[in-house]
Amino acid sequence: SGESYVGISQALEFPGKRLLRGKIATRESEEIMQDIEQLKLDLVFQVKQAFYNLLLSQEKLKYAQQDLELAQDFLKKAEVKFYAGDIAQVEVLRAKVEASKAANQFRVSQNEVTLSKAYLNFLMARKKYTPLEIRGELKKQEVQLELENLKSRALSFRPEIKKINLSLERENLQKKQAYMSYLPDFEVGASRHWIEGEGTWWDFTISLPLPLFFWQPVKGEIAEVTANIRSLKNEWEHLNNSINLEVEEAYTNAVAAQNQIDLFEEEIIAQAREVYNMMLFSFQEGEIGGIELIDARRTLIESNKSYADALFNYAVALAALEKSIGQSFQGEQ
Secondary structure (H helix, E strand, O other): OOEEEEEEEEEEOOOOHHHHHHHHHHHHHHHHHHHHHHHHHHHHHHHHHHHHHHHHHHHHHHHHHHHHHHHHHHHHHHHHHHHOOOOOHHHHHHHHHHHHHHHHHHHHHHHHHHHHHHHHHHHOOOOOOOOOOOOOOOOOOOOOOOHHHHHHHHHHHOHHHHHHHHHHHHHHHHHHHHHHOOOOOEEEEEEEEEEOOOEEEEEEEEEOOOOOOOHHHHHHHHHHHHHHHHHHHHHHHHHHHHHHHHHHHHHHHHHHHHHHHHHHHHHHHHHHHHHHHHHHHHHHOOOOOHHHHHHHHHHHHHHHHHHHHHHHHHHHHHHHHHHHHOOOOOOOO
16 A cells, blocks of 8 residues: 554563562462471471380380289299298289289280381381381480570471461562552553655654553552451461460470479389389298289389380470470480
């Protein structure tokens, strides 16, 4: 037709909008990473608890074996004394009953060890009955525990706190993004206009589109983000109280278990062993019957088991404390 018009145009966002979107996406990815960290904390606690439970099961198996050996030894002594005419047959029958009970408890303890190994294998994503041997022992760990310091560390390192802070940052950025929506994007263009016989012209344009009632959708976005921020702040307060309570509970359990361990080490174990040795000597001398010796033996075994329980509770309480503050005590022992 003797005339041509060719041009290109490009829509450009108002400066700062693209940067804001990048910051919002970064906060979202960091929130997901905190979810992963929370999963890690939960899994580490479960593995530690299962590990300590296996140690406890092995310890109780050791005591069950000792109990069985003592019961069998007592049965032999009772039979010797019976054939010598020193005790009645009922004492031998009691000794046999105790030996049967000890043998049954030994089998129960073996099953507990097997199940503890299976659960630990499960947590480590191994087949349940894969052979497993662990190293370690239940012992009192020297860790300096100060409640207020633990609470402060929890509010600094817990993934949930970090996540909710990131969520607040993201919502504030989205609020800023909503306000920036009032600022119009613009378009730049360049075109070549040619008319035969008259010449060629170049046109350069900048346009700012302003839709009618553009403020209405943005007002809704701002209101929604404002409500989300208010909700997150309330959630932060609730989470803060919940974490403090969790730390206090784990701290209380650790201190109670620590005191119980001290009591067993300083008094109960030694006294139970001394009483058993005295009763054993008295039984051999014919001064007491089998009932008193059986009770003394049972008290000694139960004291050892209770001591192991206290060590287990203390180890689990420390693991729960580590989980509650989001940080390990490694290097502080």
